[in-house]
Amino acid sequence: MLNLTANALKVFLALDPCDMRKSFNGLQQLAADQLQTAPARDALFVFTNKRRNRIKLLYFDGTGLWVAAKRLEKGRFSWPAPSEPGQRRIKLHAEALQLLIDGVDLRGAAFRPWYERPE
Secondary structure (H helix, E strand, C coil): CCCCCCCCEEEECCCCCCCCCCHHHHHHHHHHCCCCCCCCEEEEEEEEECCCEEEEEEEEECCCEEEEEECCCCCCCCCCCCCCCCCCCEEHHHHHHHHHHHCCCCCCCCCCCCCCCCC
16 A cells, blocks of 8 residues: 555655656656666655646555556646756655645745755
8 A cells, every 4th residue: 555654655756757648667667767766665756747737656565566646637736946956856755745746835945854855
């Protein structure tokens, strides 16, 4: 079961938009290529499209992959910008992901220790 509040959950957010037609294999390949992290137990990968009105989650629970998607009827997700040049991913705490999914506008906010996990 997917648990966004689990302490062991590692959340990797892709900063570059991707093709939302991708599913299991395509997202797994993006995680490996773009995020340079192979799906592992309790790892969650978050992807968005160019318009930032859709997200997809790729999660490996130890037995297989989950894909979850959300499409906003109005508005956009507040997607964080890279904190360093050339950065392609951010490692987040599960609570920060929940804020993003719930529509909290994080633009203009500084990355604090509770928001972005150090690499």
